[in-house]
Amino acid sequence: MHAVVSSLAIHHLDDEGKKKLFRDLSSNLVSGGALIIADVVKPACEAGKKIAARDWDDAVYKKSMELLGKPDAYEYFKKLNWNMYADPNPDEEDKPSTLFDQLKWLEEAGLVNIDVFWMKGGHAIFGGYKP
Structure with missing residues (x-):
């Protein structure tokens, strides 16, 4: 796959479900492929x-x-x-996870150049790329 885009879906998974999904998606991306997520995130405090x-x-x-x-x-x-x-x-x-945790899980899944592209009102667009 060259790209995966998810919008307002992943927050329905628990933390372990998110980690597994990120690993599975990362393993199916071609080199240079992108995983982009638009979803609600849990504030840290x-x-x-x-x-x-x-x-x-x-x-x-x-x-x-x-x-x-x-x-x-x-x-x-x-x-x-x-x-x-x-x-x-x-x-x-609804089981949103913190943005920080999800960025770590993307890295653990093998993605690079992980970034937050936009954030407002508890919603964020973030993702990374397969090396």
């Missing part, structure tokens, strides 16, 4: 969790106002408790 919660709320509110001219989409987002960083009872299916 409570302060980070509060920042992620605020930033995610702010982004949804701004997009609701931009697209609809009113906060209806944001209010629906809040009603459904979609902000896992603000919800005191997050969905049991």
